[in-house]
Amino acid sequence: MAEEGFKLELPKVGIIKGVKPKDIEVVGEKIVNIRARAKPYSNIYTAEQLEKVAEVAEKYGSGKVHLSPRHNLEIPEVRNSMLMPALQELFAAGLQAGGSGTSVRNIFTCADYCPNKVRGVRELGAIVSELYGDLPLPNKFTISFAACPSGCSRPWNVDIGIIGIAELALEEEKCVDGCTACLEACPVEGAISIEGGLKIDSERCVRCARCARACTEGAIKVKDTGFKVVVGGKEGRTVLFGEEYLSFAKDYEVIEAIDKVIRQYKKLAQKRDRKKYERLGEVIQRIGGLEAFMSS
């Protein structure tokens, strides 16, 4: 039944860029779900876009909207015959159907208006979205940006996670007696010590720069910011955590890294079962680690 629905509708909706069969889920014979999302990010909608989604949901659907775990606004229960006008109206408001199937899913960034931000991720995320958004791949592929190591956008459980981090500079002589501001700000036990001289344990420190923000004396400063890139995570039926690929990358190095990882993934992914290819993390596991994967 599902197959039939796809075949009927696809030629017509094909004129809208980025629509793949799975973006419009055929639920019954006559009812479809549209996964709409804003560009370049699926997690920021303007007031006008929200109103458009509301209008489309009322006009063509049931007036209900589902918030998906990857930030799509899904409009369920749209009559199949009304799919085309619904998609066109959404498209005109900068909303596309997308974010499903075996391709690069919605590029995800954290709320980078957050005060914990170490390095903004919006611009770089938009470039990556432009370059790789919806690129067909062996299986689904998720990319998340987090502006600090708190990782609200879950960079460790996606195929490629990009995490804003800081390089710190210490000037111990500026540190004043009796102050403990940096200690209190640090989220990691034992990462920073002031007893017997200011020290940061580089093994424990996650490079979030909260200490530097707390220090009013200039004893801890942010020297530079960049990104940690972790590769091969996933969630769902099985959970994998990304492995560190780059420990301190600049913007162009992040894009290079994404490019390289995607190329290796395309080359090396094998069928996992009858229906699906392996996810990135599964390929890496089979090959025996990230290093081997990157050089295969």
Next chain:
Amino acid sequence: MIKAGIIRGEGKGKVVIRVRSTQPYTAEITSEQLRVLAEVARKYGSRVVHTTPRQAIEIPDVEESLVEEAIRELEKAGFKAGASGELTRHTFACSRWCLYNSTPVAEMVEEINEKYGDVEMPAKLTISFSGCDFSCARSRTSDIGVIAKTRIKVEPDRCIKCGLCVNDPLGCQVDALTVSKEKPVEWDSEKCVGCGFCSNICPVGSITAQEKGFDIYIAGGGGMFPREARLLKEFVSEERVLEEVDRIVEKYRALAKPGERLFSVVERVGIEEFD
């Protein structure tokens, strides 16, 4: 005093309001609610709205002095400010419209939100419900994760060898079934993950859904130190799931030091304490 759902933002005197829908549950919003969001973002914020990874909605750049007013408008529309700080996060649920049509969890989630939505806890607490083993609501990286399971019954003598349970896009995803022109359906219960998809697809009742149960995982986490949750209970009956969640939450409250996440309590006292 900072109220639930008001978080610091960028810029002086500006805050971010975080709300979730309560009509009828977090993952669902109505068109009227969308319009109110748009209105509030335009009137009090910067005309944009941000959706969070846990199905909350944020309105950034709100003038601090106007926060109460903005929240009042949102509450009138069935939103609730919250989901920040040392509070239970609203329970995260997978889609009510999932085309795999597995076990519905929205009602249970509503009930949990009633009880635990934005209740003060020793530290942040996340609860997630998924309708099947594919765990779209990230049940395996939450503090408490629930995953619905379906036991199936396979009766090969009724099979007409149509192959749908194997070949249909909505059929078995893990190669637990095989069927051929010569041989009726065969079921590999080792590979089966209990999603029940096949039972929705088989046109002749050769595969049928039997009872439903819920696996409960605890002590997962995302963020800075992500970790995979551990399986605590298998196949808990529908009637007892909420009780079990209750029990785990109470145990956590009793054992946790201030600021301690559930995974850290479990590491310290052992998972048996929660059994």
